[in-house]
Amino acid sequence: MNKDRIFETPLAGRWYSADREALRRELAALAPQPAPAPIPGVRAVIVPHAGYAYSGKVAMAAYARIDPGRYDRVVVLGPSHSVALRDCVSVLDVAHIRTPLGDCPADPDFTRRLLATPFAIVEPRAHAREHSDQIQIPLLQTVFAGRPLRVVSLVCGRFSDAATRAFGQSLRGMLESRTLFVVSTDFTHYGPSFDYVPFTENVPGRLRELDHRVFERVAAGDAAGFRQVLQETGATVCGENPLAISIAVAGPQATVGEIAYDQSGRMTGDWENSVSYLSAWVAW
Numbered sequence: 001m002n003k004d005r006i007f008e009t010p011l012a013g014r015w016y017s018a019d020r021e022a023l024r025r026e027l028a029a030l031a032p033q034p035a036p037a038p039i040p041g042v043r044a045v046i047v048p049h050a051g052y053a054y055s056g057k058v059a060m061a062a063y064a065r066i067d068p069g070r071y072d073r074v075v076v077l078g079p080s081h082s083v084a085l086r087d088c089v090s091v092l093d094v095a096h097i098r099t100p101l102g103d104c105p106a107d108p109d110f111t112r113r114l115l116a117t118p119f120a121i122v123e124p125r126a127h128a129r130e131h132s133d134q135i136q137i138p139l140l141q142t143v144f145a146g147r148p149l150r151v152v153s154l155v156c157g158r159f160s161d162a163a164t165r166a167f168g169q170s171l172r173g174m175l176e177s178r179t180l181f182v183v184s185t186d187f188t189h190y191g192p193s194f195d196y197v198p199f200t201e202n203v204p205g206r207l208r209e210l211d212h213r214v215f216e217r218v219a220a221g222d223a224a225g226f227r228q229v230l231q232e233t234g235a236t237v238c239g240e241n242p243l244a245i246s247i248a249v250a251g252p253q254a255t256v257g258e259i260a261y262d263q264s265g266r267m268t269g270d271w272e273n274s275v276s277y278l279s280a281w282v283a284w
Contacts, residue, residue: 006103007094007127009134015051016138020100026052027142030060038067039257041283044181044246046218047139048277049078049132049239054264055186055277059136061260062279063143071180073107074140075152075171077242078132078184083125085157089167090126091115092133092153101141107150113174114152119167126155132184132239140182159241164223168248175249181282183246185239187211190265191273196236203271207263210235211276219256219280223247246282254284 012018045062048055091111096103114120133153175181188211190196199206214235217226223244230240258280265274
């Protein structure tokens, strides 16, 4: 790795403001007020990755429940939306990630250990336009403002069940107690824009029921049940593989709690197409 290499996020000016002060104001407005107390023992959070106007408050609700003083590394795992990967993740192998808020250090040592496993590669194309991992960086820079922070940014391909279990066990061994694991996913994508219209009546209620049926299997640590619900319902959860890996990482004794939930249809008033957002905390 070139120790001087800087990855400039492709999202500035597209997914959020490229102006530092404007972005700071946008992110500050997402924080819950009054600030809630941290939840003890959090090792991971599940957060959405849409534009901040849609999912930012749901994501920040989760970040607001962590104590940033407990962590000095964050590992972000998001799905690939544009590059096909099979049974592997691509790691952003750089020295710093640059956003309008400044340069966020990466973690070359952790990256090196990850690349020593059979489940990690360096595929620059996977990061060139990806938002699932990069949308989290300014949020983390805000939460960890003034504190040491190293970010490992991973883009996840489609994993078989066996590879999911193996990678999850391997990754769990690397996630020391001062590492926060961020699982980036939106929940159901509903409507003709997403080629998914399983119902047309009581769309908000039916979506809530479907999303929580999926989430219940995640919270139960039931990997097979999670995959089965997705197969039976066709629920379009873009972070299926990151969520499956998170179940393997957390293990059967994990405790998982929902923090926030919302739907883009509620915000726009248009239920023809809607995306669901859910955040949660995980302890093990």
